Amino acid sequence: MSVSVRIPTILRSYTGGAAEVSAQEGTLRDVIAGLDAAYPGLAGRILDEAGKLRRFVNVYVGDEDVRLAQGLDTRVPSGIQVSVIPAVAGG
Amino acid sequence: MTIAAPTTISTSAVPASRFGHASRLSCRECGQTYQLGAQHACAECFGPLEVGYDFPALTREAVEAGPPSIWRYASLLPVPADVASRPNTEPGCTPLVRADRLAAALGLRTLWVKDERSNPTHSFKDRVVAVALAAAVEMGYKVLACPSTGNLANAVAAAAARAGIRSVVLIPASLEPQKILGTAIYGGTLVTVDGTYDDVNRLASELADDREDWAFVNVNVRPYYAEGSKTIGFEIAEQLGWRLPGQVVVPVASGAQLVKIDKAFRELGALGLVDETPYRVFGAQASGCAPVAAAFRAGQDVVQPVRPDTIAKSLAIGNPADGPYVLDVARRTGGAVADVSDAEIVDAIRLLAATEGIFGETAVGVTLATTRRLLEAGQLDPEAETVIINSGDGLKTLDAVAGSVASVSPIRPTRQAFAELESSNHARKAVVA
Numbered sequence: 001m002s003v004s005v006r007i008p009t010i011l012r013s014y015t016g017g018a019a020e021v022s023a024q025e026g027t028l029r030d031v032i033a034g035l036d037a038a039y040p041g042l043a044g045r046i047l048d049e050a051g052k053l054r055r056f057v058n059v060y061v062g063d064e065d066v067r068l069a070q071g072l073d074t075r076v077p078s079g080i081q082v083s084v085i086p087a088v089a090g091g
Numbered sequence: 092m093t094i095a096a097p098t099t100i101s102t103s104a105v106p107a108s109r110f111g112h113a114s115r116l117s118c119r120e121c122g123q124t125y126q127l128g129a130q131h132a133c134a135e136c137f138g139p140l141e142v143g144y145d146f147p148a149l150t151r152e153a154v155e156a157g158p159p160s161i162w163r164y165a166s167l168l169p170v171p172a173d174v175a176s177r178p179n180t181e182p183g184c185t186p187l188v189r190a191d192r193l194a195a196a197l198g199l200r201t202l203w204v205k206d207e208r209s210n211p212t213h214s215f216k217d218r219v220v221a222v223a224l225a226a227a228v229e230m231g232y233k234v235l236a237c238p239s240t241g242n243l244a245n246a247v248a249a250a251a252a253r254a255g256i257r258s259v260v261l262i263p264a265s266l267e268p269q270k271i272l273g274t275a276i277y278g279g280t281l282v283t284v285d286g287t288y289d290d291v292n293r294l295a296s297e298l299a300d301d302r303e304d305w306a307f308v309n310v311n312v313r314p315y316y317a318e319g320s321k322t323i324g325f326e327i328a329e330q331l332g333w334r335l336p337g338q339v340v341v342p343v344a345s346g347a348q349l350v351k352i353d354k355a356f357r358e359l360g361a362l363g364l365v366d367e368t369p370y371r372v373f374g375a376q377a378s379g380c381a382p383v384a385a386a387f388r389a390g391q392d393v394v395q396p397v398r399p400d401t402i403a404k405s406l407a408i409g410n411p412a413d414g415p416y417v418l419d420v421a422r423r424t425g426g427a428v429a430d431v432s433d434a435e436i437v438d439a440i441r442l443l444a445a446t447e448g449i450f451g452e453t454a455v456g457v458t459l460a461t462t463r464r465l466l467e468a469g470q471l472d473p474e475a476e477t478v479i480i481n482s483g484d485g486l487k488t489l490d491a492v493a494g495s496v497a498s499v500s501p502i503r504p505t506r507q508a509f510a511e512l513e514s515s516n517h518a519r520k521a522v523v524a
């Protein structure tokens with residue numbers, strides 16, 4: 001079963017311009033690894049050298065900010081949408 | 092990780108462009124540089140982009156000869172040289188009020204209040220919006236938009252009306268009625284959203300990705316927008332007689348205002364407009380939304396988001412974009428970030444009003460209450476010249492204090508009724524005393 005992942009403009013060079021791509025369900029860590037297999041280099045834009053979420057990227061699983069859930073261990077069930085959004089906004 | 096403060100300033104005779112003396116965007120995280128344009132996040136690491144300049148030589152006299160608005164500092168902003176002649180709201184040059192009675196109440200030697208109520212829509216947000224509007228027009232955007240906790244909504248709707256362009260403002264449905272009405276009156280599109288500010292912010296970020304001719308001032312135009320807050324710092328220094336204060340206490344929502352006041356002080360020093368005297372920067376948050384204060388206390392450089400629950404709605408940003416840089420500035424300058432309860436916020440709003448005749452919004456309650464707490468904790472120096480920011484008008488946040496001031500019952504229009512009222516008030520005060 002798959003989940004859909006919303007890709008922000010600044011990462012669409014990795015997805016051939018696609019704003020939305022599919023990935024396999026699992027943890028968020030699994031989803032990002034799956035994306036990187038399909039679109040090499042993408043994970044390195046979302047995660048830092050230590051494999052943690054970069055501090056200026058927000059990832060939502062459905063409506064939930066994963067930093068308010070279990071971070072990269074957050075469950076991403078089938079059918080849900082994951083959104084990757086630059087965090088530099090607001091205020 | 093501590094971020095090195097990028098203060099290298101070169102001066103040159105580069106001709107003024109449509110962004111004035113601004114010359115580039117650079118990533119605050121990884122240093123990658125980009126041409127000036129419609130981009131706000133680094134393509135390498137998502138870090139925030141910051142406007143860099145090739146500043147001309149600038150004298151105090153040239154600034155003082157400028158207009159009585161933020162445009163007297165136009166050459167230090169990413170705006171065209173003729174910006175003052177274009178339709179905009181001309182904010183700035185707000186009073187720096189010497190607050191001796193408040194200082195005495197707090198036990199401070201010298202205290203000033205930078206009072207932002209006299210801006211066109213009664214908050215500091217007119218400054219950032221004026222800069223964002225000028226830059227957005229240069230970049231060809233057709234719509235001025237924002238997610239807002241209220242003050243920004245007012246400022247965007249008003250500035251767009253004045254410039255004759257469409258506005259689209261997204262706000263949490265739970266905002267104060269004064270802020271909702273004070274936006275709707277300007278006639279743009281107002282969208283209320285069931286959710287927190289952070290939910291609204293997320294929606295705006297997604298919309299900004301889809302709508303190429305919409306300038307979300309604090310999203311895709313944020314590098315330019317945020318520069319507007321430098322003018323608070325420029326004005327404080329100019330109003331002090333071209334000096335930097337020893338301490339400044341700033342409310343923290345996204346954190347951009349605090350970070351830009353620090354940037355302003357550093358730019359003035361680098362340009363030789365002030366002596367580079369040491370100063371300390373302190374951040375103030377409400378305990379119901381204090382992710383930056385919590386990170387400061389814990390010694391962390393990453394801000395863990397929270398779900399806000401405070402009467403200080405203008406500061407209720409649970410996932411503050413500039414939080415990490417607030418931590419950097421506070422630590423670099425020897426300041427701190429602290430937080431206070433809603434009850435302390437209301438007390439502080441009343442104290443400012445009763446001692447200085449200034450009715451500030453909830454954000455100043457946060458700032459003043461935090462100032463009091465930092466003094467009690469020995470973190471603020473009572474002998475150092477101190478400036479606090481009153482970022483907005485108490486008339487926009489009446490609900491916050493409605494329950495705390497005495498209700499007034501009418502009397503009959505007779506001298507006897509008035510005398511009875513006086514004696515009963517006297518008796519009540521005697522009991523309280």
